[in-house]
Amino acid sequence: MDYVFQFREVFRYWPLLAEGTVVTIAMSIGAMVLCVIFGTLGALARRSRTMILRWLVIIYIDIIRNTPFLVQLFILFFGLPSLGIRLDAMSAGVLGIVIYNTAFTTEIIRAGLQAIHKSQVESGLSIGMSRVQVFLYVVIVPALQKVYPALVSQFVLLMLGTSIVSAIGVEELTSYAHQIQTTNFRSIEVYLVVICIYMALTLMIRFSMRALGRVLFRYRHRRPGRITLPVEQL
Amino acid sequence: MSIVHLNSVSKNFGHIEVLKNVSMDVARGSVVSIIGRSGSGKSTLLRCVNGLEPIQGGEITVNGKKVTRDERALKALRQEVGFVFQSFNLFPHLTVERNITIGLTVVQKKARTEAKALAEQVLRQVGLIDKLNAYPDELSGGQQQRVAIARCLALSPKLMLFDEVTSALDPELKGEVLRVIADLASAGMTMILVTHEMHFARSVSHEIKFMNAGKIWESGPPEKLFGGEAETPELRQFVQHHAY
Amino acid sequence: MLREFGMGDVYYLVASARWTFVLSLIAFVGGGLIGGLMTLARISRFAPLRWFAAGYVEVLQGTPLLMQLFLWFFMLTLLLPVELPALAVAAIALSLNASSFAIEIWRGSIEAIPKTQWESAASIGMSRLQQLRYIIAPQAIRIGIAPTVGLAVIVIKATSLTALIGFVEVTRAGQLVSGVTFQPLLTYSVVALIYLAFCWPLSILSRRLEQNLDVNRTPELSQ
Numbered sequence: 186m187d188y189v190f191q192f193r194e195v196f197r198y199w200p201l202l203a204e205g206t207v208v209t210i211a212m213s214i215g216a217m218v219l220c221v222i223f224g225t226l227g228a229l230a231r232r233s234r235t236m237i238l239r240w241l242v243i244i245y246i247d248i249i250r251n252t253p254f255l256v257q258l259f260i261l262f263f264g265l266p267s268l269g270i271r272l273d274a275m276s277a278g279v280l281g282i283v284i285y286n287t288a289f290t291t292e293i294i295r296a297g298l299q300a301i302h303k304s305q306v307e308s309g310l311s312i313g314m315s316r317v318q319v320f321l322y323v324v325i326v327p328a329l330q331k332v333y334p335a336l337v338s339q340f341v342l343l344m345l346g347t348s349i350v351s352a353i354g355v356e357e358l359t360s361y362a363h364q365i366q367t368t369n370f371r372s373i374e375v376y377l378v379v380i381c382i383y384m385a386l387t388l389m390i391r392f393s394m395r396a397l398g399r400v401l402f403r404y405r406h407r408r409p410g411r412i413t414l415p416v417e418q419l
Numbered sequence: 420m421s422i423v424h425l426n427s428v429s430k431n432f433g434h435i436e437v438l439k440n441v442s443m444d445v446a447r448g449s450v451v452s453i454i455g456r457s458g459s460g461k462s463t464l465l466r467c468v469n470g471l472e473p474i475q476g477g478e479i480t481v482n483g484k485k486v487t488r489d490e491r492a493l494k495a496l497r498q499e500v501g502f503v504f505q506s507f508n509l510f511p512h513l514t515v516e517r518n519i520t521i522g523l524t525v526v527q528k529k530a531r532t533e534a535k536a537l538a539e540q541v542l543r544q545v546g547l548i549d550k551l552n553a554y555p556d557e558l559s560g561g562q563q564q565r566v567a568i569a570r571c572l573a574l575s576p577k578l579m580l581f582d583e584v585t586s587a588l589d590p591e592l593k594g595e596v597l598r599v600i601a602d603l604a605s606a607g608m609t610m611i612l613v614t615h616e617m618h619f620a621r622s623v624s625h626e627i628k629f630m631n632a633g634k635i636w637e638s639g640p641p642e643k644l645f646g647g648e649a650e651t652p653e654l655r656q657f658v659q660h661h662a663y
Numbered sequence: 664m665l666r667e668f669g670m671g672d673v674y675y676l677v678a679s680a681r682w683t684f685v686l687s688l689i690a691f692v693g694g695g696l697i698g699g700l701m702t703l704a705r706i707s708r709f710a711p712l713r714w715f716a717a718g719y720v721e722v723l724q725g726t727p728l729l730m731q732l733f734l735w736f737f738m739l740t741l742l743l744p745v746e747l748p749a750l751a752v753a754a755i756a757l758s759l760n761a762s763s764f765a766i767e768i769w770r771g772s773i774e775a776i777p778k779t780q781w782e783s784a785a786s787i788g789m790s791r792l793q794q795l796r797y798i799i800a801p802q803a804i805r806i807g808i809a810p811t812v813g814l815a816v817i818v819i820k821a822t823s824l825t826a827l828i829g830f831v832e833v834t835r836a837g838q839l840v841s842g843v844t845f846q847p848l849l850t851y852s853v854v855a856l857i858y859l860a861f862c863w864p865l866s867i868l869s870r871r872l873e874q875n876l877d878v879n880r881t882p883e884l885s886q
Contacts, residue, residue: 188742251816251862252855253823256834260855263841264848307471308508312522312574313498315490322525326512341725348727352827359729372737380726380734387725402512 194371195378201365205358206382212357213344213390216282220343221336223283224290225325231295242291249288255349257281262353278350286343293335297328330402337394341387348383358382422447422578422609423468428477430463437463439633440477445578445611450604452612452620452641455630456657461613462505464630465580468611469502482577498526501571501579505586507563509555509570515542516551519570527574534573541569545599561592565599572603579603581612617661621645629654668846673853679836680857682750686832687819687861689754694761694818701762702769708791716766723763729824732756736828749830753822761818768814772807773799809873816862816869823858833857 195202231242249257261284262277272280301324309319329336351360362379366372421444430438437460445451453461466472468479470486470493479486482499486492509518516538523534542548545565555563564584571579581600585593597619604610604623614620620627621641628638629651637644637654649655705716723731735756739747776799784794826835837854841847 247863247866248859251820251866252858253820253834255823255826256837256851256855256858259834259837259841260848260851264851267846267848304504304506304508305510308504308510310471310493311469311497311500311502311504312570313494313526314522315494318525322521323510327510330512345725345727348729349824351729359727362730362733373734373741376730376734376737380730383726383730384722 188373190374191371192374192378194369195365195374198361198365198369201361202358202379202382205356205361206386208356209344209347209358210386212279212282212347212350212355213340213386216279216286216347217340217343219283220286220290220339221294221329223287224294227287227291228295228298229320231291232298246288246291249285254281254285254346255352257285258350258353274350274354274356277353278347278355281350282343282347285346286339289339289342290336293332293339294328296335297330297332298324300331301328326402330398333398333402337391337398340394341390344386344390345383421445422482423611424478424480425464425468426478426480428464428467428474428479430460430467430472430474430476437633438467438474441633441635442477443628443635443638445609447609448607449625450608450610450612450623451626451628452614452624453628453630454614454617454620454657454661455636459630460633461630462582465502465582465611465613469500469580470496471502494526498522498574499577501568501574501576503564503567503571503579503581503584505583507555507560507567507587509563509567511555513554514551515547515553515555515558515566518555518566519573522570522574537573538569541572542566544572544602545569546595559592560588561595564588564596568596568599568603578609578611581610581614583613583615585614585616615661617645617658629657631657666844668840668844668849672840672844672850676833676836676840676850676853676857679831680833680861682830683819683822683832683834683857683861686750686753686757686822686825686830687815690757690761690822691815691818693754693758694765694814697758697762698765698769701766702773705766705770706773720763720766723760724767728756728760728821729827731760732824732828749825749828752828753825753830757818757821757825760821761814764814764817765811768810769803769807772803772810775806776802805876809869809876812865812869812872816865819861819865820858 227242227245230238231246233239258277258281261281262272262274265272265277305323305327306319309323310316314322347357348359351357351363354360358379362375366375369375423443423445425441425443427440427442428438429436429440441460441464443451453464455461463472467474468481468486470488473488474486481496484492484496486496509515510521513521516535519538519541520531520534523529523537524531529537539548539551542551545568547562547565547569550558550562550566555566558566568584584600585596588596593616597616600610600612601619601623612620612624624641626638627641627644629636629644629649631651631653637649637651643649644654645658649658701716701719704712705720707713707716732753736752739752739755773795780798780802781794784798785791789797822832823834825832826838829835831839833854837850841850844850
């Protein structure tokens with residue numbers, strides 16, 4: 186084994202790595218925000234009284250979750266133009282990330298909504314709120330809080346998944362790694378450094394999301410089981 | 420002049436009949452307690468009055484307006500009718516103050532400052548002004564229930580419904596909640612209580628209704644029903660078991 | 664050599680799926696074996712072993728699988744004297760990655776069993792391994808089985824990334840077919856359908872298992 190590591194050859198390209206990191210971060214944050222919004226809408230549709238709407242969401246989720254992200258990207262970027270829909274790499278990449286991850290956030294948020302007891306809804310209704318008001322003021326915040334850890338995990342998975350959009354030519358951290366590697370031939374060093382950057386991003390997401398969670402959900406956890414209800418439903 | 424009027428109301432869950440042709444009237448300013456075994460339909464009756472449960476037959480009118488399934492009518496109705504739940508149902512993510520003001524600002528579109536003043540007023544009424552900035556899970560069950568009552572009071576209801584509001588509380592916490600309700604009664608609030616607290620029902624109510632098997636089995640002034648003058652064997656048995 | 668997309672292409676894609684299957688199987692079994700051992704380390708009472716296993720999971724789940732693939736690819740080709748087939752590189756990278764998921768699933772399943780079960784097993788004189796083997800594992804398996812089947816889906820989908828290091832499985836085959844037929848939409852749709860045929864039944868099985876066992880608290884798992 187006479188391979189001599191030369192990390193200096195990698196650090197020379199730091200402006201490129203920095204740029205890639207910024208693109209990856211921006212793409213991840215933007216996509217995650219969209220995934221939470223669409224996931225909430227998806228979860229509502231999944232619980233809607235209209236059967237067709239429910240089924241549409243179920244089919245969407247099952248198809249997306251049971252096919253690889255890479256293949257979905259190829260369909261979006263290489264396949265859609267034959268239908269006359271032409272997307273540039275970045276748009277196709279972000280769209281693909283959002284489509285893929287929304288299938289997961291929908292299920293996560295649905296679990297959160299399910300965890301909100303019916304009595305909370307009734308309580309809102311009983312003071313005269315409309316169903317929309319109940320959702321906005323009573324249901325959504327505790328629901329998101331209940332599944333917040335899962336959403337944070339999904340955020341990390343989303344960010345890591347952005348590396349795959351390099352395969353359709355989006356210029357982000359991974360594709361810059363490829364580029365540097367083809368010019369300086371220090372492939373192992375390049376990928377080691379970039380892996381460390383991704384690891385740092387993962388830790389940053391966890392850390393900052395924990396901080397954000399403390400701000401968003403300042404109230405403490407409601408301890409279940411403290412209220413004992415006699416069994417009387419009727 | 421009655422504020423609540425039920426005309427042969429029937430209600431079923433699937434093929435289980437929970438209310439069978441129930442009729443009753445509640446006069447303005449009166450306090451009516453509904454007693455009866457678990458499963459006799461008393462909580463359901465209360466939920467129907469507030470439109471939380473749809474009915475299958477008959478008619479309910481509250482304050483002269485018919486209770487329907489129409490969302491807007493229900494919204495209006497519920498602002499006039501306070502409902503206190505067995506399990507408090509405060510909003511866990513909001514402070515005590517916001518729990519009370521949210522109905523005022525969101526539903527009634529009042530200004531935040533006005534809402535806050537009202538919140539302070541009703542919290543003083545239930546003796547919890549010092550908990551203004553606490554979150555629900557920092558309060559005892561009794562305190563939470565008093566906040567829930569305050570939340571209703573803030574909307575200045577014309578009628579209040581209490582659904583076994585002390586059943587989920589430890590015995591030593593029931594007293595503070597019952598005291599608040601008694602104060603409201605003596606201030607002239609119209610109230611319907613579903614309760615298992617017989618002593619309390621007797622002392623605070625103008626009228627007692629005994630429900631059994633989905634019907635109002637017997638009703639009358641508390642002295643009569645609890646004073647050994649009950650007419651039906653079911654009520655006599657119930658009173659013997661529960662009351663003293 | 665431009666030509667129409669025909670049944671021959673479909674046949675080629677389906678045939679290439681056998682490599683997706685082989686790689687998935689190796690990665691699932693390999694990941695399971697490594698994951699099993701590392702799960703023991705993860706719940707060990709010897710702290711450094713625990714830390715090592717935790718760090719192992721942290722790195723494998725905190726970095727992109729694609730980067731791991733490339734790193735293994737270049738390390739194995741540049742540092743080893745012999746040239747490894749792409750299948751071997753892919754199998755190593757995917758097994759390690761899969762093992763990190765397995766550790767998390769199984770640790771979660773074991774931790775879902777109340778501590779008192781360990782204690783009562785200890786109280787009748789069982790060794791730590793015996794406690795795990797006879798008391799904890801049989802209960803934990805009930806909880807862990809559904810997400811483990813879910814892991815199979817994750818592994819199958821992950822094999823698609825090996826196309827990018829040149830391993831010819833169904834996604835790479837799709838690239839090749841699409842390159843000569845210029846029918847990417849059709850080609851990749853067929854590829855997607857092949858994955859669906861693998862993954863959908865497993866997903867349904869996983870869901871069934873979860874419902875049948877009436878397990879409410881399965882370890883959080885997505886993607």
